[in-house]
Amino acid sequence: MAFVRHPSNPLLSPRDVKPTHDGWEVLCTFNPGAARHGGEILLLVRIAERPTAGDDNELATCFFDPAKGDMITLRIDKKDPDLIYDDPRVFTYKKQGYLTSVSHLRLARSRDGGKTFTFDDTPAMIGDRPEEMFGIEDPRITLVEGRYYINYSAISTRGVVTSLAVTDDFKTFKKLGVMFTNNNKDIAIFPERIRGQFVCRHRPDGGMFCKPSVWTAYSPDMIHWGRHEQTLTCTPDTWEGGRIGCGAPPIKTPDGWLEIYHASDEKGRYCLGSMLSNLDRPEKVLTRSGRAVLEPTTDYETIGLYNNAIFSNGLTVDDAGVMTVYYGAADRVVAAASCKVSEMIAAAKK
Numbered sequence: 001m002a003f004v005r006h007p008s009n010p011l012l013s014p015r016d017v018k019p020t021h022d023g024w025e026v027l028c029t030f031n032p033g034a035a036r037h038g039g040e041i042l043l044l045v046r047i048a049e050r051p052t053a054g055d056d057n058e059l060a061t062c063f064f065d066p067a068k069g070d071m072i073t074l075r076i077d078k079k080d081p082d083l084i085y086d087d088p089r090v091f092t093y094k095k096q097g098y099l100t101s102v103s104h105l106r107l108a109r110s111r112d113g114g115k116t117f118t119f120d121d122t123p124a125m126i127g128d129r130p131e132e133m134f135g136i137e138d139p140r141i142t143l144v145e146g147r148y149y150i151n152y153s154a155i156s157t158r159g160v161v162t163s164l165a166v167t168d169d170f171k172t173f174k175k176l177g178v179m180f181t182n183n184n185k186d187i188a189i190f191p192e193r194i195r196g197q198f199v200c201r202h203r204p205d206g207g208m209f210c211k212p213s214v215w216t217a218y219s220p221d222m223i224h225w226g227r228h229e230q231t232l233t234c235t236p237d238t239w240e241g242g243r244i245g246c247g248a249p250p251i252k253t254p255d256g257w258l259e260i261y262h263a264s265d266e267k268g269r270y271c272l273g274s275m276l277s278n279l280d281r282p283e284k285v286l287t288r289s290g291r292a293v294l295e296p297t298t299d300y301e302t303i304g305l306y307n308n309a310i311f312s313n314g315l316t317v318d319d320a321g322v323m324t325v326y327y328g329a330a331d332r333v334v335a336a337a338s339c340k341v342s343e344m345i346a347a348a349k350k
Helices: 341-349
Strands: 024-037 040-051 058-065 070-077 090-093 096-099 102-110 136-144 147-156 159-167 174-180 184-189 198-204 214-219 226-232 243-245 251-253 256-264 270-277 285-288 310-317 322-329 333-340
Touching (some): 040 058, 040 310, 136 310, 147 184, 174 198, 251 341, 270 341, 285 341
Parallel strands (some): 024 136, 024 333
Antiparallel strands (some): 040 102, 159 174, 198 214, 251 256, 270 285, 310 322
C-alpha cells in the first residue's frame, strides 16, 4: 500500500524548458496541475525564471508593471544596505517585498501515457494584471460540466490572492477574476455540483489563533463563495502539525470523496496524506490517513530551492483505476508517483 515513484523521476527539470526571454534563466519547474484532454496527459507547470545576474554580487529579478504593461528588471548589489536577503525565494528592498523570480504557467504534454513529457515553447498563461505583477503560481485544473477550470495563486504588492480561469481546448484561456483575496491559497474545485452548488476547498491563513487549515465553501457561479466550514486542521507534533492544505481536485468514489492532501510538520517538512469526505456533505471528513502516504526521501525531494518538500496539486486516474500524482519536489522539479485508487482509499481508512 504505497506509491511507486516514476522510474524517470524527476520527469521535468529547469533544463527541459526554454526561458521566456533571452538573457533569462529558468530556476524551477514544479507544482503542476494535471488533466487528460485530446488523448494527451497535460501538465500545467509553474515555471520560475529571472534575468541572469551579471555576477555573484548582483541580485537580479523582474516583475510585471501594470502601468507600463511590460516586464521590469530589478538589479541590486547584494551589499546594498537597503537589501534584506536571507531566503532564496524572497527578499525585501527599500521596505518592499519581492520574489527572487517571476512564475508563469506552461503546458507539458505526454502522448505516451505519461512516460515522457515535452514542454510547449511559449507560456500558456502569464501574469498580466495588477494582482499578478509578481507572477502566477500553483495551478489546479478541474473538469466541470465539460469545461476546464483553472485556479491559481496571483502575487503582487496587493498580496497573495487566488484567481480563476477557464479553457475548453488548452489553447486559449479566459481569466475570470479573483476568487479569494489575501492569504487564501490551495483552492481545489470539486468536479461536480453538490446539492445544486459548486464546491471548493480553500486554505485561509489562520493568523495567530489557528494554523493554516482546510475549509470548504459553496458557490452558485464559481466566483462568489460562502457557507464556509472548517474541514481539516493540523495535528500537533505529527507530520501534519505545521500547516495543512488540499492537493488536486477530489475524486468521487463509492467510499466518499477521495483527496490527496499536503501537510507539513513544525519544521516545514512537506508530505502527502489521504482522506475521505462525505459525498453529500464534503465539509465532513470521514477518515484520513494516520501517516503520510508519500514523504521526501530521494535526493530530488530533499535538496532544492526548498528542502524536504513534496507538494502536489495535480493527479490523473486511468481506466484501470491507477492514480498518478504529479508533484513538485523540493520546489525545483516535477516528479510523479502512482498507485491504485483503492490503495489510497484503504490508506485513508487507516
